[in-house]
Amino acid sequence: MNQPASAFPQVPIAFRPHAGVVKTPLQFGSNAELVATQRTDLQRLLQGFQLPVGDWERFVLGAHDTKSTVRTTPVHPSFQQRVFDASVEMKVAVSNYAMHLTPETRAKLFHDLDEVVNVEDWYEEDALPSALSFRDFLKWTIFSKRYNWLSIGFSDEGYILVAWKSERALLSATFRGNARVLWTATRSSPEGETYAAGESTLQFFEREARLYLD
């Protein structure tokens, strides 16, 4: 059954005949195992850039043999390891957007992550930072071109909290990792302070932010 037209962006592609199809694909030496491996890689990329999450590690046995035996053994990462992994996962996310970020912004992100996500300031019962939430923050930052956040933090649920400040307003947001943002704003004026709050899509939040920060 066809998907509804709104389900995905429509990309028209013109038809053109194939130049030629080889009769023996294996003449290229790509065996099924290789293609299967690369298919798996592709599948991973198709899943919204999720890194494999799990508590498995690979050990190589018999390294001096001509053929190595690889077995999978369960490993339970320590608290320190889990905090470190969460931090690395977010830095890898930054690297996925490296071409859209200046070296200064990347350095600021890494610095802020190291300040906030570390074993000293984290408790075992805390939810680890959500990489999806962090990716939403990166997407929004690139979309809005607002690289001047005041500070970042993480909520009890692991969502990233971000604050921006302008001459007349303070804006804070919780990126929930579902392409939506919870935000609050405090605006100062001669008549006193006004408060506002809302929940919106990432795109709509960019328009809201202009009201308070520009």
Add this chain to the structure above:
Amino acid sequence: MAPYEGWEKFVSTVSANYDEFTKIAGRRTLTRIASRYINRLDIPTEELEGVDVLQFLRFGVAMPDEMSKSIGPFSVAANFSVDEVKVLAQCAVIAPALLNHLSFLFDIDAFIDKDISPHKDAIWAVAERLHQVKNHVFEAGITDRLRERFK
């Protein structure tokens, strides 16, 4: 980790790593040398709207107009060879990395898997050749319109 800072720097790191590896594991028989680049191309949806995707990418799927005049997510993989170098090229629409953009994957794996000399100089000469083939496939696979976006 990205950002990719160019082939020269990359291959110098790989070469140093390989030297470390051989110190520990010794010189092993090589069965495959590959240079694989997984490119993600982010194109604003407003630029794609109502426009033939072939104006950006020259490697994709072919579909007759009688079937449909538009297409959603797709993936395609093809094996071919360029001057004795084997190539597995894959192209797909993937989850958009940016807001109001469409992301395309253009994955190029250039490799050789037979008659590989174990000599160090020969290995890096092959790597250089693979890099050239990868560049050739990438440049042939995109249009000037997309190339302009990298500047």
